[in-house]
Amino acid sequence: MQPVDRTDGDRSFIEDARRRQIVTAAIAAIAEEGYSRASFVRIAARASISPGLITYHFKTKENLIREVLGHIDARLDRAMEGGPEPLEGFEDGLRRIVTGHVTYCASHPQEMVARREVLSAALPPALQEHVARGNEAGRAELVGFLTEGQRHGEFRPFDPEVFTDALFAALSSAPRSVARRPAEEHGAYAREMADLFAEAATGRG
Amino acid sequence: MQPVDRTDGDRSFIEDARRRQIVTAAIAAIAEEGYSRASFVRIAARASISPGLITYHFKTKENLIREVLGHIDARLDRAMEGGPEPLEGFEDGLRRIVTGHVTYCASHPQEMVARREVLSAALPPALQEHVARGNEAGRAELVGFLTEGQRHGEFRPFDPEVFTDALFAALSSAPRSVARRPAEEHGAYAREMADLFAEAATGRG
Amino acid sequence: MQPVDRTDGDRSFIEDARRRQIVTAAIAAIAEEGYSRASFVRIAARASISPGLITYHFKTKENLIREVLGHIDARLDRAMEGGPEPLEGFEDGLRRIVTGHVTYCASHPQEMVARREVLSAALPPALQEHVARGNEAGRAELVGFLTEGQRHGEFRPFDPEVFTDALFAALSSAPRSVARRPAEEHGAYAREMADLFAEAATGRG
Amino acid sequence: MQPVDRTDGDRSFIEDARRRQIVTAAIAAIAEEGYSRASFVRIAARASISPGLITYHFKTKENLIREVLGHIDARLDRAMEGGPEPLEGFEDGLRRIVTGHVTYCASHPQEMVARREVLSAALPPALQEHVARGNEAGRAELVGFLTEGQRHGEFRPFDPEVFTDALFAALSSAPRSVARRPAEEHGAYAREMADLFAEAATGRG
DNA sequence: CATGAATGAGCGTTCATTCAT
């Protein structure tokens, strides 16, 4: 058993490597076999370790899943921060959100499929709340962005909450949609999806 | 004891009634306790029958879930066929799809929540494919409708596949979104969502 | 899984029989292998059933142990109610408590050894409290009896709480002590132990 | 790495210190968390060492527990050897045994609680026998003392084995009984308990 | 000497499914 719940700082090199390896194996297992089949035994088999070692490093399955989500979201957030070019306006911002997300789904399909699996699974209550808090934060940010765009007259006067629902739903299902298509169409797919929401937001035609 | 899963035709009246009862209990269990907690024992308890009877009538859990989805989709399809008034055009048709679906989510929350639960769960492969085939049919219908609308010049020239992805995603998440809001806002919610996709499709502003 | 937590009344004949069988097997396992080795697998092996069946009938291990204690204590209490002859005084009452208990240990060694094992084990908190409440009740009864005996001048003025501690300790260890001796000495053992506490209580010599 | 469990003689200074440190941590863990929760990981955490080091120094858990009991009993025996004043007779000797033990329970509660925990736990057979042998030795000594007291006419003619059972039981449960009471009553408690057994032994009143 | 990562058996519990009644 892991004697303490060390914070990131004071983990040994080996421990860090093992944790990464286990998180990676968990992502693969979840993405390829589904959340409900991603048991410690199966995850451990993928990592060629014993199941007990997962508990040793993560204490509970809840912790492991939390780490899986954290790992994926950290990389996703980094990717979503967008390119270095300054925004040319709210429509440009909206387009970048969509294309950024879809492009990431295309380039990291396993992570994003695993993310979808986990988020739609029956999680322990504490984790459920953790996820809900994260979702709320993301929603609030987007609602704020849309409202601001309306104030600047770039967006038509829709209900930002409803728009956010639709956009989040589309982005959440993106991993699946993208997976159905050949890689060479992913760029076009991202542009089309961005067009759709830009159109819906501006009504400019 | 007699192996079952007869085809619809040669089922006795009693057998049909039992099957309906079990399907109803399963929907309630899935909606209220989540798919992963909807075990035969819990479903049977809700129907005040023994767990063995479920297997007797459905042979496997997979069959029961198939029936649950069939039951919900049949009712949903019937409701979605739209009112008796003739369509006033493709935009009107699109709006009716959205409002019809969202309104149904508002009026039959349990069924739709259960549907969401099942569709996002890790189903056995055979059932997964069954669902996928059903999805494909629905998608094809919508894609056809959108293409037709473009041919008539009512819709702008977006990619109908991408549009369908976004619309299906939004409709799939509707049960949750609707559940977050007070009942008196459901009508407005449906209209806002319809506006959003009408705008995206027509680009008329 | 056992659909409900039926009360004693409405259990089927078969269920009652199984529960008794399991409780009996659990007592044997605890007495012969010790509490910590009395796992569901071992108990089930003694009863020639599958481990899952224990959970089916008792839901949790805590419930099973509670039932084990209840079963033993019910029989012990019945045996301790004493013979039909009226008490001849407080000393006689005290002697009967001791001889009754020791005699029961001699005639039902397995039950009493199991009881000792369970009561001295690390139980789940809820069960621990259940046991503590039972203990307190027994102690209070004995303290009351001793105090009354002092009021009537039959007992010398010792501290009844301390006396109760010593008596309970001696009775609790009786299963072990009795087990160390051949059966033909058990009667004499009970009388000697009764003498000891009678002497300590009366100081009469 | 080198197999260990050397005999006392050829242990280095450091090794002795480590063993003492581990034994102390084990006693604290057992007393505060219960025997069944006193795993190597928890004991090691208290000693701020790694769990592997315990095995290194003691080879098996059984050895560690053996050492724990030896450590406690050695200190207890030293304390029980009684004060420097010469015994004033057998009753005085008996009283000193009781008050000495109870007083030690009051002044070293952790050790004595740990001892109780260990002795009432399900130990490996070999250790069980080790403990039994130790018990037998203590019992024999007490039986001899009581018999001698009877020969000198100071004690009434009870069965010394039975008396020893009762006295050992009372002393074994003393840690718990004492812990239930406020510190200022411990002296009176010891005296009351001594009175009880003196009375039972002499019958003088 | 000491670490702590790693193992593998065992734990209580859940569950779809079977089957004697």
Place this chain on the structure above:
DNA sequence: AATGAATGAACGCTCATTCAT
């Protein structure tokens, strides 16, 4: 047609012990 007792595999988790470093 229906019951509900029974199974056995799988689950997350704990632990004494091992061993490469």
